[in-house]
Amino acid sequence: MTNQTKDPHSHFEPGHPRIKHMAWTVGFDFDAKRVLGTVHHAFDKGGHVILDTRDLEIIRVYAVDGTDIVYDLGERHPVLGSPLSFIVPDDAEVMIEYLTSPDASGIQWMSAELAGGHPFVYTQGEAINARSYIPCQDTPGVKFTLDASLEIPSELRGLVAAPDHLRVSVGRPGYSVEVWRMPYPITSYLIAFAVGELVSEDISDRSRVWSQPSMIDKAAHDFRDFPTIMLAGEELFGPYPFGRCDILVMPAAFPYGGMENPTLMFVSPSTVAGDGSGISVIVHELAHSWMGNLVTNADWASFWLNEGWTVWGEGRIMEEVYGSDVAMVSRKLLQREFDDDCEGYCRRCTPFLTKLMHGQDDVDPDDIFSRVPYHKGAQFLRRLEDTVGRRHFDVFMLEYIKAYRYQSLTAGQFIAFATKKLGAAVMKEVDAHAWVYGEGMPANDPEITSPSIVAIEEAVRSLALPDPSWSVPEQQLYLELLMRPLSHDLIAEIDAVGGFSTTLNVEVRWSFFMLALKSGYGQVLPQVEAFLLSQGRMKYLKPLYGALGSLVQGREHATRILGLARHAYHPVAISTIERELSHAA
Ligand code: BES
Ligand code: ZN
Numbered sequence: 001m002t003n004q005t006k007d008p009h010s011h012f013e014p015g016h017p018r019i020k021h022m023a024w025t026v027g028f029d030f031d032a033k034r035v036l037g038t039v040h041h042a043f044d045k046g047g048h049v050i051l052d053t054r055d056l057e058i059i060r061v062y063a064v065d066g067t068d069i070v071y072d073l074g075e076r077h078p079v080l081g082s083p084l085s086f087i088v089p090d091d092a093e094v095m096i097e098y099l100t101s102p103d104a105s106g107i108q109w110m111s112a113e114l115a116g117g118h119p120f121v122y123t124q125g126e127a128i129n130a131r132s133y134i135p136c137q138d139t140p141g142v143k144f145t146l147d148a149s150l151e152i153p154s155e156l157r158g159l160v161a162a163p164d165h166l167r168v169s170v171g172r173p174g175y176s177v178e179v180w181r182m183p184y185p186i187t188s189y190l191i192a193f194a195v196g197e198l199v200s201e202d203i204s205d206r207s208r209v210w211s212q213p214s215m216i217d218k219a220a221h222d223f224r225d226f227p228t229i230m231l232a233g234e235e236l237f238g239p240y241p242f243g244r245c246d247i248l249v250m251p252a253a254f255p256y257g258g259m260e261n262p263t264l265m266f267v268s269p270s271t272v273a274g275d276g277s278g279i280s281v282i283v284h285e286l287a288h289s290w291m292g293n294l295v296t297n298a299d300w301a302s303f304w305l306n307e308g309w310t311v312w313g314e315g316r317i318m319e320e321v322y323g324s325d326v327a328m329v330s331r332k333l334l335q336r337e338f339d340d341d342c343e344g345y346c347r348r349c350t351p352f353l354t355k356l357m358h359g360q361d362d363v364d365p366d367d368i369f370s371r372v373p374y375h376k377g378a379q380f381l382r383r384l385e386d387t388v389g390r391r392h393f394d395v396f397m398l399e400y401i402k403a404y405r406y407q408s409l410t411a412g413q414f415i416a417f418a419t420k421k422l423g424a425a426v427m428k429e430v431d432a433h434a435w436v437y438g439e440g441m442p443a444n445d446p447e448i449t450s451p452s453i454v455a456i457e458e459a460v461r462s463l464a465l466p467d468p469s470w471s472v473p474e475q476q477l478y479l480e481l482l483m484r485p486l487s488h489d490l491i492a493e494i495d496a497v498g499g500f501s502t503t504l505n506v507e508v509r510w511s512f513f514m515l516a517l518k519s520g521y522g523q524v525l526p527q528v529e530a531f532l533l534s535q536g537r538m539k540y541l542k543p544l545y546g547a548l549g550s551l552v553q554g555r556e557h558a559t560r561i562l563g564l565a566r567h568a569y570h571p572v573a574i575s576t577i578e579r580e581l582s583h584a585a
Helices: 213-222 224-239 280-289 298-323 324-347 370-386 389-402 411-422 424-429 432-437 452-459 470-484 486-497 506-518 522-534 536-550 552-566 571-583
Strands: 017-030 033-043 047-053 059-064 069-071 081-089 094-101 107-110 119-123 144-153 157-160 164-170 177-185 194-195 199-204 207-211 246-249 264-267 295-297 407-409
Touching: 017 298, 033 246, 033 522, 047 194, 059 069, 059 157, 069 213, 144 157, 144 194, 144 298, 157 177, 194 407, 194 486, 213 246, 213 295, 224 280, 224 389, 224 522, 246 324, 264 280, 280 298, 295 298, 295 389, 298 324, 298 370, 298 411, 324 452, 370 411, 370 424, 370 432, 389 407, 389 411, 407 411, 411 424, 411 432, 452 470, 470 506, 506 536, 522 536, 522 552, 536 552, 536 571, 552 571
Parallel strands: 017 144, 207 246, 246 264, 295 407
Antiparallel strands: 017 033, 033 094, 047 081, 059 094, 069 081, 107 119, 119 194, 144 177, 157 194, 164 177, 199 207
């Protein structure tokens, strides 16, 4: 079964030829910050197609026999980019040679100085940025297999999100060619590479950790539970569907906590905390292997299927491996982020953005990224789970994966599937309509509590100082639940007891800085400034810049720091921060 609905974020038209396989050759010009690519697309048939591109310079479109194919590169749309149209010949094969722009929204180039010794470059496709590094049908409704070969300076490694590393061969003098194969069908937003000074350490016969040399021992140690976590995932959701599963620890500029690139998840170095607290991100990205990479949202309005199911799955693995108390604390932390997002949307008079489903035509999905699809999506699934019982829900979940594996579906198709399998009465009982189409949280939002949460809530209510026996997520939850203006004496005392402003744990340090800024506690400003210059993860940057911008004369200060830091930030992070500052009171 193939998806037949039109994705408003792509020029792909259902019924037109579809890409079935891509063979991609990539060269790098680190000085000019350009990728020179050639892609060989094999379609399912000949006929008229319109591919997605954004800021690509098309050099040539041609058939496999070398004859030129006439093409038209249309005007650039601010969200969609420029449509590339041509006629696919009857043999259904087309080659495109192109150059990327130094400002490609899906590529981050880091100089040797920035990346710590050697240059580093990588892609981030999700949501609609793959079109800035490969001309393609950039919609999650189309799946294809992929071959990729990267020609890179010999002292670097070139990784592709694919399980089969076929070979490294010699290229031009000083260069080598790394050849990879993804034999399972994937979608465009999962096409990814990373090139840099990278080393690896095996943690099982199907997993290894990759990172720059300075991090590798620490990372391999922190992720030592990963093989157990994979087994727990397989126990719950079925055999791991992509062969290998490796973890790549990115430079600090990486804008996300993690990205589920298939067989090679990219994670922020903030997850390598030395205290095991970063594991929930790894669990989350692993859960995407089934929820997102195997069964995929067919358009970005259905993004909550990917993230809601993944957060739900992450919770189940966490519960299995670390117990329900730990899983609940992490759920509560996500709820805090969700509450902040909802509060922001209400303040800015865009409460419709708290809906799971809303129109997104003419909006870049990256511009409305929030925890709504994550938390509300997962809570909706938990409400269903609680209503029919876990055993019954697990049967449903496995049927769902089986029905849609290696395919894509819209949220509407999911609701129809759930109604068929769980019954219309259940959908009515949980008020599925309010969950999917209503604003904010429905009244039957499942409760999030546990013995640790109750203890922390009590400490917060009585303004008690932090308890030294708390785990890192518990410390963070304490700070998050305290989040309101407090007296400067109390902030100083909390910091003296908890050591939060200087802890090596980035998450906790961030929560403390947020609390301090909300309280107008100016002593932290130099540390906040250093933090902003050393980090690229948007989860931290966006609220910190927002809080900084809301201080007296804070906007100028924040803008000055952004000026210093922007060369080290990802293009999507820069636009997110600029938008945040334009809203800061
Ligand atoms: N797929 C997302 C990252 C993403 C979403 C990138 C949308 C671009 C557009 C990834 O799986 C994710 O959800 N990361 C979270 C991790 C967290 C929930 C544990 C993040 O980075 O915050
Ligand atoms: Zn996710």
